[in-house]
Amino acid sequence: MKVYLVGGAVRDKLLKRTIKECDYVVVGSTPSELISLGYQQVGNDFPVFLHPITKDEYALARTERKSGQGYTGFICDFTPTVTLEEDLVRRDLTVNAMAEDENGNIIDPFNGKADLDNKLLRHVSDAFSEDPLRILRVARFAARYHYLGFSIAAETMLLMQEMVAQGEINTLTKERIWLEIEKSLEDGAINVFTDVLAEINALPIILPPLTNHWSAQHSQQLAMLLTNLDGENQQLIAFCLWLKEIKPTEIKALSESLRLPNNYIDALNLFTTFYPTFKRNLATEEQVLALFNQADVWRRPERLNLFIETFSVLSKEHAAFAKKLKNAAKKATMVDVQVIIKQGFKGAEIKQQLDIARHTAIAEEFA
Incomplete structure (x- = not known):
């Protein structure tokens, strides 16, 4: 049995970014062996286990074979013979x-380190097209x-565009779409996320109300605004700035298509x-x-405070106007x-x- 640190932790370690979580692949083992060592299995169909002490995720090395539409239509093989490269x-x-x-040696069969150095996001193989997520x-x-200068490889952009044209992206669930949007809001560059979807013609499918309002100019303006965000309401504010041009009448359809949390709906309304x-x-x-x-x-x-x-x-002038709103609200x-x-008034x-x-x-503020 051999254990390897994999995925995002290796990537971010090489980029000298903070590692949020560590995922491991276990080669040459079985579910019964890991359970006997105290690991806790999570899910019956997916060979993932939690470490008995650290609670980090350890997954048995596996291969996947497409068996249906969407990102869940796969058959997994996680026998002990599956190799790390597979x-x-x-x-x-x-x-x-x-x-x-375990000795800190990097195993890099697909030249990921070179793509990191060249700041390229490139798909590993044609199997990429099997999962629309x-x-x-x-x-x-x-x-x-984006802040590091990364871009998507031309061949990967073309492949994603072909996937959209074939309709695979239509199989994504509302919950998964919103999760990816929420993570992009957290990362602080939702404009780049949207630019990519627009370029591969996915925006009308994922975010129809935004399609008619999105442009390179809007993206650039939003990018400038996002650099000024800070604090606990950062994601909600970014969300409202991102969608500020859509009509209030479009919000219901948007919330239904994404199953937005209530606080996002209230703020955007x-x-x-x-x-x-x-x-x-x-x-x-x-x-x-x-x-x-x-x-x-x-x-x-707190609802008005978020609006303010x-x-x-938006600008120094808007900030001055917002201050007047705040003063008027206080009064x-x-x-x-x-x-x-x-005073005797009734009803x-x-x-x-x-x-x-x-x-x-x-009137003391706005007369």
């Missing part, structure tokens, strides 16, 4: 098809390593509704109050409904007086 050849990119033995993974890697209203840094008291009401700043101030934080990223939320009630009159008082507070 395991590595089934991987997506050459930079992900390297291994390291790899299209999104390559787009994500292009986004992740608010931003796409009011960004067109305020993008020229002009507003009436009524428009500002409409924003406050839809954000429900009275009970959920996102709007501020409007200080209006005390109990004071109105004590619908309370709501009317409350709106008047809030208008007055907003």
Whole structure:
């Protein structure tokens, strides 16, 4: 039995990037042997085990044979005779098809190190085309390593374009599409991810509402905005900036096609509704109050704060306008409904007086 560090950990170690997780391949072993050594098997059809102490993933070396459509239609062979090279050849990119033995020696049968040096993302073999999920993974890697100057090899771009034309990408589940998008948002270059999909004609399939709004100019503008992001709301803000040109009426279809989390839906609904209203840094008291009401700043101030934080990223002028929104919100939320009630107003009159008082507070900033 031999154990090798494989995949992303080897790649990122060579790139001198922080290694987030370590995956290992075990050659010449069986499930029963690993279980006897204390490893915990995860999944019955997939030979992956958790180390008894580190909880790192250890997978038996395996080969795969296409048996159906999509990224799940494979038959695995993980007998002890499967070699390390047979395991590595089934991987997506050459930079992900390297291994390291226990002595630190790099096993690189597909010249992944050379592609790392040349900053190229290249598919290992024609078996790449059997798994449509790899299209999104390559787009994500292009986004992740864009800051290092990486690009996708021309032959890999052509192969992905052919896969899209053949319809394999249509078999991807909503959950997997969103997962790859979310990871690209986290990596901070969702514009590069989108550029790749646009170039291989996958954007109308993966993100139809974005198709008519995406352009090289939009991509460049977004890239500049993303460099200014920081903090815990970074992904949500990037998401809203990415899709700021779509219409609020398109969000329902988008959320259904991707099964977006509620916080992403709420943030995008608010931003796409009011960004067109305020993008020229002009507003009436009524428009500002409409924003406050839809954000429900009275009970959920964090929703308006996210809008303000996102709007501020657009430019210095927008940041100044957002500051006025923040000041107006602070004053409007200080209006005390109990004071109105004590003045003798009842029923619908309370709501009317409350709106008047809030208008007055907003006018101090926007009159």
